[in-house]
Amino acid sequence: MEDLTSYLDRSQVGSAVGPEPSDESLLGQFANGDAMAARLLTDRLGPRSFSVALRMLGNRSEAEDVTQEAMMRLWLMAPEWVPGQAKVSTWLYRVTMNLCIDQRRRKRPETVENAPEVQDISASVVDQIQDEARSDALQNALEQLPERQQQAVILRHIEELSNPEIAGIMDISVEAVESLTARGKRSLATILAKRRDELGYENG
Structure with a gap:
């Protein structure tokens, strides 16, 4: 499985002239076999899921695991997505938070590992x-x-x-x-x- 940090650091793929496709549109395209749609949606939503997971868990490695699991669940759910039922980002935030709760209940973090900040030289x-x-x-x-x-x-x-x-x-x-x-x-x-x-x- 692709390492989370690789897609967090990857530059977002440029889109054609015109409005950017919605999260729901990209999810539908992925469900129909469009791998590029999955990459675009990952670049868009992955960092949001990771940010929430990192703050809730205080541990970068665990946050990466949670984000990967949340995105995997999104891909598995894609074929069954009902348009207009909810926002894709809302669904992903909810799944991410629930996974964090489960993780904390399984193991209380012993130390706090915050994401490294970019240092101002x-x-x-x-x-x-x-x-x-x-x-x-x-x-x-x-x-x-x-x-x-x-x-x-x-x-x-x-x-x-x-x-x-x-x-x-x-x-x-x-x-x-x-x-x-x-x-x-x-x-x-x-x-x-x-x-x-x-x-x-x-x-x-």
Whole structure:
């Protein structure tokens, strides 16, 4: 099976002049035997699935495995896809989150392995260390949230999805999404406030 990192780093294949095909259209083309459609859809949706998995699991290797499994399930489901039933991205986010939940229940991660950030060569070593500490602190704080709050916060404030999109993914009302994200943000603020001085946040 193709290594996830190879397609995450691969440049997206250029499309012909005109509007880009929808996720649903590409999935239908793949179901009809178009391998290029699968590659385009993978380039488009794979990184989104990986981003959510990485934040939920805090472990790059496990996130890669989850993303590969989620994409594999998408390909297997393609022939049975009912147009207009749901957005392909919504379906994939839901599957990714469920796989992450299953993974965490099977094995609690012993360490947090955040995705390596691209280093700014102009930044001082101290600044780089502090940036890494802040990223680690955010990941640790996210992992302390209740499961549903964590999911809502990741989708809203990291993936930047709309509340209606998140409601569809989590199968709850928009009001419930708003409540979960608000409570999650308050909890994160409380957790991170204990480390403000350590992380170099001097002002309120």
